[in-house]
Amino acid sequence: MKKLLKSTTEYVSTLNRRVSPSTDPHISRCVDQLKKRGFVMLDHLVGTPEFDAIKARVDQKIEQDFELQFPCLSQSKIDVDRDHDLIETNFLATNEQLSQRGLTFNRDDVTDYQQMVTDFTPSTLTVPMPSEEGFYNLWLDPVVTSVVTSYMGFVPNLTEAYIRRNFPSSFRVMNFNWHRDTNHDKYLVKAFIFFTDCDIDTGAHHYIAGSINDPRFRDKAYFSDDEINSAWPIGSDDHMISTVPAGTIIIEDTRGLHKAGIPKRGYRDLGFAIFTPPNSFVKSKPYFQIHHSTYKSLSKNQQAFITKQNLR
Numbered sequence: 001m002k003k004l005l006k007s008t009t010e011y012v013s014t015l016n017r018r019v020s021p022s023t024d025p026h027i028s029r030c031v032d033q034l035k036k037r038g039f040v041m042l043d044h045l046v047g048t049p050e051f052d053a054i055k056a057r058v059d060q061k062i063e064q065d066f067e068l069q070f071p072c073l074s075q076s077k078i079d080v081d082r083d084h085d086l087i088e089t090n091f092l093a094t095n096e097q098l099s100q101r102g103l104t105f106n107r108d109d110v111t112d113y114q115q116m117v118t119d120f121t122p123s124t125l126t127v128p129m130p131s132e133e134g135f136y137n138l139w140l141d142p143v144v145t146s147v148v149t150s151y152m153g154f155v156p157n158l159t160e161a162y163i164r165r166n167f168p169s170s171f172r173v174m175n176f177n178w179h180r181d182t183n184h185d186k187y188l189v190k191a192f193i194f195f196t197d198c199d200i201d202t203g204a205h206h207y208i209a210g211s212i213n214d215p216r217f218r219d220k221a222y223f224s225d226d227e228i229n230s231a232w233p234i235g236s237d238d239h240m241i242s243t244v245p246a247g248t249i250i251i252e253d254t255r256g257l258h259k260a261g262i263p264k265r266g267y268r269d270l271g272f273a274i275f276t277p278p279n280s281f282v283k284s285k286p287y288f289q290i291h292h293s294t295y296k297s298l299s300k301n302q303q304a305f306i307t308k309q310n311l312r
């Protein structure tokens, strides 16, 4: 009954926000590609000053202001014998559970960026979405919002927004493994915003084109490279590996099989914008918060993607 109620409310709110397919030929082409292959790549921001300005802000937040989500997993604290259970389950645990094991570090443990990276060897640092107009203008870029809206058929909510910096990692932490996202069974789109040039050595994103409705690989949360490569070998048409310059955005239906590549050197910075239907999540705490003043500076079109719950 509860499920029925939820899907009815969701259906009604979706209906209220219904949109017709875009008549812009570029947007239509992108939507067609997204429908056919499960992803589309956009390059209109590559090399633009607006994008470079936001990239500089991302660096500052990570390397100087430490505006990061703490506690954060420290690879140097992992003991392969004691923590074999976590290693086997790809660290599928809450931050509290990892902290109780003594596997995390906090803001107080950090004196400078190099010390943090050397002492704690994090595999991932996460920056929560900054409440700044420039970030929202990128996350709710007009091409991205038009493609996402046209693909879904209604104006969705921006449900999650953040940036991750990934480093070389000896352990496979959650989405370094192949998986399907399960946040919503019918409507789920992510925009991945590449802040660094990316190739197979620097943490490419991997996606299996056309896998959304493929009945295989549904019986567990994560799959190994061997399992996926046996069905879609590297180099085959549907095994997509993103070799892209900074400024690229990949819009993807992540109900399809995908994984984060582990950088072999350096790091890669990736922004995440997650779009789901209105009312699909009834959460007591929103995943990001936006100041009223920032919200007011956005266009009406952009404001439509943000719920009241996210305002502070």
Ligand SMILES: O=C(O)CCC(=O)C(=O)O
Binding pocket: 175, 181, 190, 204, 205, 206, 254, 258, 259, 260, 261, 270
């Ligand atoms: O970081 C990536 O390339 C992929 C992230 C991912 O797997 C996810 O968001 O579900």
